Each structure stands twice: as C-alpha cells, then as structure tokens.
Amino acid sequence: MDEGYVTQGDAYPRPDDFIVAPEDVVGVMFFKIPYIGALVRFAGTVEGLLVLVILPALILILQEVSEITSQMKEQK
Secondary structure, three states: OOOOEEOOOOOOOOOOOOEEOHHHOOOOOOOOOOOHHHHHHHHOOHHHHHHHHHHHHHHHHHHHHHHHHHHHHHHO
8 A cells, every 4th residue: 555644643753654545534624715725835935925924014114104204294
C-alpha cells in the first residue's frame, strides 16, 4: 500500500509507523468556501504579502498622517 495518509501525533516527534488508507478516513465536509485555498496560497507569496499586509498597512499609516497634519493645521 503506497497511497494513503501519513499521520503524526502532536506529542511525538516522528510520524506514525503506519499509513492510513483513504477508505479508513472518516470525515464530513460541513461547508465549502470557494477560492479560499487560492487566497491562502496567494497570501504565502511575496506579492500576497505586499497586497494583503503591507499595502493596507501603508494606507492606514498615510490616513493617520493626513489626519494628524490636518488637526495640526486647525490648531494653528
């Protein structure tokens, strides 16, 4: 049996000595979110980091700087 799933417990540093066959896996899909896997894969790239983290952070910083400078101008 070459196909199957390799399992490993959370308290043991090595994988289990046996492979679980696909027909032995019991699971139920509750719901599906389309394209979420593609989004997760994209987030793991340099471009994804830029678009999903750095760009929004930069926008927030620029908004705050703009707000602070406008408040400083009003105080003068």
